[in-house]
Amino acid sequence: MDGAGGPGEGPAQEALQSLSRRLQVQEKEMELVKAALAEALRLLRLQAPLNSLQDSGAPAPIRDSSPAAPPGLPPTCSPSLVSRGTQTETEVEMESSPGPPGLSNGPPAPQGGSEEPSGTQSEGGGSSSSGSPGPPGILKLVQPPQRTDTARRNSSSSSSPSERPRQKLSRKAASSANLLLRSGSTESRGGKDPLSSPGGPGSRRSNYNLEGISVKMFLRGRPITMYIPSGIRSLEELPSGPPPETLSLDWVYGYRGRDSRSNLFVLRSGEVVYFIACVVVLYRPEGGPGGPGGGGQRHYRGHTDCVRCLAVHPDGVRVASGQTAGVDKDGKPLQPVVHVWDSETLLKLQEIGLGAFERGVGALAFSVADQGAFLCVVDDSNEHMLSVWDCSRGTKLAEIKSTNDSVLAVGFSPRDSSCIVTSGKSHVHFWNWSGGAGAPGNGTLTRKQGVFGKYKKPKFVPCFVFLPDGDILTGDSEGNILTWGRSLSDARTPGRGGAKETYGIVAQAHAHEGSIFALCLRRDGTVLSGGGRDRRLVQWGPGLVALQEAEIPEHFGAVRAIAEGLGSELLVGTTKNALLRGDLAQGFTPVIQGHTDELWGLCTHPFQNRFLTCGHDRQLCLWDGEGHALAWSIDLKETGLCADFHPSGAVVAVGLNTGRWLVLDTETREIVSDVTDGNEQLSVVRYSPDGFYLAIGSHDNMIYIYSVSSDGAKSSRFGRCVGHSSFITHLDWSKDGNFIMSNSGDYEILYWDVAGGCKLLRNRYESRDREWATYTCVLGFHVYGVWPDGSDGTDINSLCRSHNERVVAVADDFCKVHLFQYPCARAKAPSLVYGGHGSHVTSVRFTYDDSHLISLGGKDASIFQWRVLGAGGAGPAPATPSRTPSLSPASSLDV
Secondary structure (H helix, E strand, O other), X not given: OOOOOOOOOOHHHHHHHHHHHHHHHHHHHXXXXXXXXXXXXXXXXXXOOHHHHHHHOOOHHHHHOOOOOOOOOOOOOOOOOOOEOOEOHHHHHHHOOOOOOOOOOOOOOHHHOOOOOOOOOOOOOOOOOOOOOOOOOOOHHHOOOOOOOHHHOOOOOOOOOOOHHHHHHHHHHHHHHHHHHOOHHHHHOOOOOOOOOOXXXXXXXXXXXXXXXXXXXXXXXXXXEEEOOOOOOXXXXXXXXXXXXXXXXXXXXXXXXXXXOOOEEEOOOOOEEEEEOOEEEEEEOOOOOOOOOOOEEEEEOOOOOOEEEEEEOOOOOEEEEEEEOEEOOOOOEEOOOEEEEEXXXXXXXXXXXXXXXXXXXXXXXXXXOOOOOEEEEEEOOOOOEEEEEEOOOOEEEEEEEOOOOOEEEEEEOOOOOOEEEEEEEOEEEEEEEEOHHHOOOOOEEXXXXXXXXXXXXXXXXXXXXXOOOOOEEEEOOOOEEEEEEEEEOOOOOOOOOOOOEEEEEEEEEEOOOOOEEEEEEOOOOOEEEEEOOOOEEEEEEOOOEEEEEEEOOHHHOOEEEEEEOOOOOEEEEEOOOOEEEEEOOOEEEEEEOOOOOOEEEEEEOOOOOEEEEEEOOOEEEEEEOOOOEEEEEEEOOOXXXXXXXXXXXXXXXXXXXXXXXXXXXXXXXXXXXXXXXXXXXXXXXXXXXXXXXEEEEEOOOEEEEEEEOOOOOXXXXXXXXXXXXXXXXEEEEEOOOOEEEEEXXXXXXXXXXXXXXXXXXXXXXXXXXXXXXXXXXXXXHHHHHHOOOOOOOOOEEEEEEOOOOOEEEEEEOOOOEEEEEOOOOOOXXXXXXXXXXXXXXXXXXXXXXXXXXEEEXXXXXXXXXXXXXXXXXXXOOOOHHHOOOOOOOOOOEEO
């Protein structure tokens, strides 16, 4: 920009003066534009009919001075104008200039981006300057024929500074008049107004420019331009409809033992039932399709949010599962509910309590004495409402406020369904329930509070179990097992209620160091207790005499739940989300393992059915996708956020939240390289397809490039890619390993010539036909159709194209995995939608042969392995123009 301030003026004063001059120029331009529009309208009314004007096109001298159009495009092209306040795209093309330092960082305002196809700015509206001429046929109506180097548009020319604004205004007036002369083309495009505003924040609209060279989408009102590959002559020839491929949930890694109870049971069939995220898993330890290292899994997927607790019917077939409250993608609350379902058919039999619970279902239990006719539920409201339901009708029989303290366990007495026990923070309550002659809502619940008397009152009573003789054992946070015996009601006993009998403490045994998390009554009448701090599993005989014990290895965590399997086999759930199998004599081995905190890092092996994960629990885990087992795990000591295998599979690079990145040998698990780049978290690490380079995207807005040895063990700094105005989010290498495409937090799309010295490619149009080895960038022409209406730019966390280039998988912020056809270059593209995760899905990746898709849950710490079914297969997809959709266009389908 000419007219810079004197040497003594600071950047802020210089920027202010520059903006003032630009404002004056714009005001003059607007006056001239109005005059040009008025003149054009007068000509339309007085000189010629509209049809003859449409046929004649732009004035011949201007049209003839424009270079030829790109291959595959019509020879005559009209300008594309997008309104941005008082500026138009043509205006920015002729006068754009980098803003003052310090004003370009952070997410820019919507008007900060320019869409000029010559590449003077990033596709997301960044502030990089132009370096090479734009595509032929674009905006040539506003450029003088002799100008071919837009990189020098701000340098001195034959025109004096005083003449430049006048020339610019005349060109702008000609452009506006020509747009009016070609107004008939708007009707042929369905009446879309090329001057329409992109809308306010949060709105998103896609429109095609008049030349058919680019498409434009809006995120938070910010325009993003993407260039159409030259091989696509019409957007109509791109695939439409959802893909022919489908997903089937094959395996779920993990178990929610860290923060839940009542989460592990064994069914009559011998299957183990537990839950994680929104899925209830039925796991058969032996047999089934699981192959070596584990049995088969089946999944109940009827819940819409995270499951919190389970109860198994006395028949050993029916299961009740309660979920927490949630919100849908529009922010509307989803009410908690209890599902009663058949474990053999996986069909829902009853939905209980929809609209009756608050926040979530914290605990539930079936009655035993009357063959499971009733279900008791405690919700997570402030009053922890206790309710009793008729299972066959789904009607509420009684309800009462329980306590303001948390309730951790509930159960019916196996001898008398009118007796219900709850325990939790500093309390044990004994409830007497009268059914009210079976009339809904007429039942009554009365409470007697358990009195600890001379015994120390514990902070928590997490668990209890009924003994065959009618007594109750409770385990508490002091490590004690208390025996509560039945006795006649005494008027002097504190508490409320009219029960004929009450319970009092008759014995105490110190069983564990720290809290007791689980109690289990075995078929032989003995009792098992599981400790928290000491991780011991103890078997108790009559009179609480210790018979046998075992200790759980420390890396599995404390005992959370115990279930008795077939014979002497025991199933133990732990607080580190592992499911162990074994007995007290032989010890325990893991059959299900998982992470314990939010997951972000995921990469798949280049030629094996293996994948690697890392997250906020600081664990780096390698998983065997065929054996459905954990191959190994190590402690990173820091949060791992991203990872990628070297093409040889011998090493893996892991990016951490401190700016460090490690390279580990996948066989020995030894760290062969430890490097730090900056002090901010790393978002993405990616090897080039030939393995010669490693790219590392950081939150300091830079991409660090390293040259790598043939075995991947050694690396040296090659250069840095500097030019993004926000943190790096995604990047991909070209198939030849020379170029990078990258996205950033402010929706930029930039291209880099790595082999040529990590240079920014300022002419983005020239990259439109480049082939990419992977496609994980969430912004780009080939995938812009995956974005939903009204997106705020954070709705999609991860994206991955299959290796055969047929489908693209998307992980969104609303707990869903989507499957689209590839390329997905139509607005509002339909997809197949798959639920199951209970939190934002942070990453998706296809395995090397596209047989499976791996998805990571965020806060739910779950890993889903989906089997890809249908029309997929090895080999590249046919050429895009010749592809025909297998399904007709439709709305997104929930699966």
